[in-house]
Amino acid sequence: MNSAPNRGEAASVWDLPISQQLGPVEYNISAAAHSRHCAMLDVHYPWFETHGNLFPWHLCGWSRAAARYFRELTRTVQTNFNYEFSAPGKVGQSLLTTWTPVEIYTKKDYKYLVATMETRDKKGDLLLATSSEVTDVTGRASADPETSRSRRWASWDEMGEMVTASRELPEGLALLTRTKGPLPAALTGFSRQAAATDKNQDPSLEERSAREIGFRSIAVEGPVAWEFVIMGTLMDFFGPESLFTSGKVSVNIISAAYVGDVLVGKARIRDKIKEDRGLRIVLETRVEKLDGQLVNAGTASAIVD
């Protein structure tokens, strides 16, 4: 498997033919990278630390597939992501990720790109299907995205209950709200200096680039902010086996989260849906800052036997 990708004739990601699949790119996550991710996110469940199961951020292969084809993807900000888990992936396992742009469009003068990714093992079995929307930040005015886009719709204040998923739980039940900080960035941890300016123009890596487009500081990758504060709630509620074999996650990123932020993770039961494999419990999820500012909102679900 050639891990040096060929991106065809397209000069830019924005010129890419829709539905042209790129890849697969082969990669594996080293034990050191995995251990560092656990430590940074302060997520130490044995599922990850002892059994070597990968985090969604590593499993989806975003930075290892798409970003290797098109450097300018580092000048984008993620606005949405969806995960559909089929099977866990392990530290050191060979993983193959394909990347397919499915839509490019303009909204309010900004360009958006929607792409799908599939991560499979060497046997070809699907582990994770991902879709993601990004927006181009090149040339954006210095309007602060966090203030222009944040909303406080439909939040709730209960502390919630620490319960495990079961059929009997009522819709509307709030799960235990968790507060956690400080938020790290995936690659640069808690450093606010981050990576060298001349090497990166990514607002999640380099502070000057972040400030140029209106962010207050280094904006943490949306899926990392989500993993940091919601993953524990989902692990505790669904259990890792159910989450990583039947889980579905859909998250809209509403505003930026920064290195050092303290985040509040909320979840409540929105729906219960009968499926062939069992009952799917759908949670409504929200990540907020301490002042109530909404960082992301979405759903997360998994099958309860």
Place this chain on the structure above:
Amino acid sequence: MDKESPKKPPSSIDEALPWDDMIIGERLGPVAYRIKPSTHKKHADLLNIHRPWFETEWNLFPWELGAWARAASKYYGHLKNTVQTGFKYEFFRTAKVGEPLFTTWMLLDKYDKVDKKYFSSCTDTTNEKGELVVRATTEGIDLRSRGKKLEPRSAAGRENWSGLGEFVPASPNLPEGLILLTRTKGPLPMRVSGFSTGGWAKDKWEGSVHEASYAAEMGFKAPIVEGPIVWEFGILELLLDFFGPEALFTTGVADVNIRGPGYVGDTLIGKARIREKVKESGGVRIVLETRIERIDGQLINVGTASAVVREEADSEL
């Protein structure tokens, strides 16, 4: 030391703590106990501490090792009308879920301070071989001598520090004054009753500060979470990341003064910075100054935590 052998029967839980009968220097026990897997798991879940060290290697938490409540209550009931004002752990070796442990409890002192009655005690927990696992000393106050007062409030401003801090493991080369990564975590649970804001059941725990009506009677706004639980929740993981569990639970010492109450649902900020480095045989003891504050700025506890960092380990880095 293979079976539980209280020297005198426990008092009724309806009785007040018999201060006059408590004999300084009398060692009570040993009281034998084991921590069940389900109890341990509940503790890990409530504290939201899901580390292999505890969850799959089954090592016990400090609270489970320093069993003063388990021992003292055999003799004096539920230690009614008391609240803890400080505690100290000295860790010598690890112990596991299900392992037979034996705890002795000794009253070290009874004294008056600012018109209030205090007591201090020492609890030694040993394993089946008679090896010391942990020594826990604790100071408490008789709330009846305090009377109803507004809850204590200590501003977090004095001797405080700010800054995100650094995420580093312990090493003899780290400078004194270095601030470690400040962590924020919530919600704080109660040990028995979890996240119920009502605290412990009144019919079983009358006269306990962990029960709502008595806590209110004593001027607290809600039932108080046990000081060592607040500490475990707010700062234990910082210490685990810095020292590593082996060093912490074989050479560690934590000395904590409780300055304000922690309540169910609180969001806590755990802080630590390097106060000093002391040479010991085989390494350097790094002493951290620790603080736990509530997110509204109320100081909850202050203290120190230290463990020995092996010098040869550092040279491999």
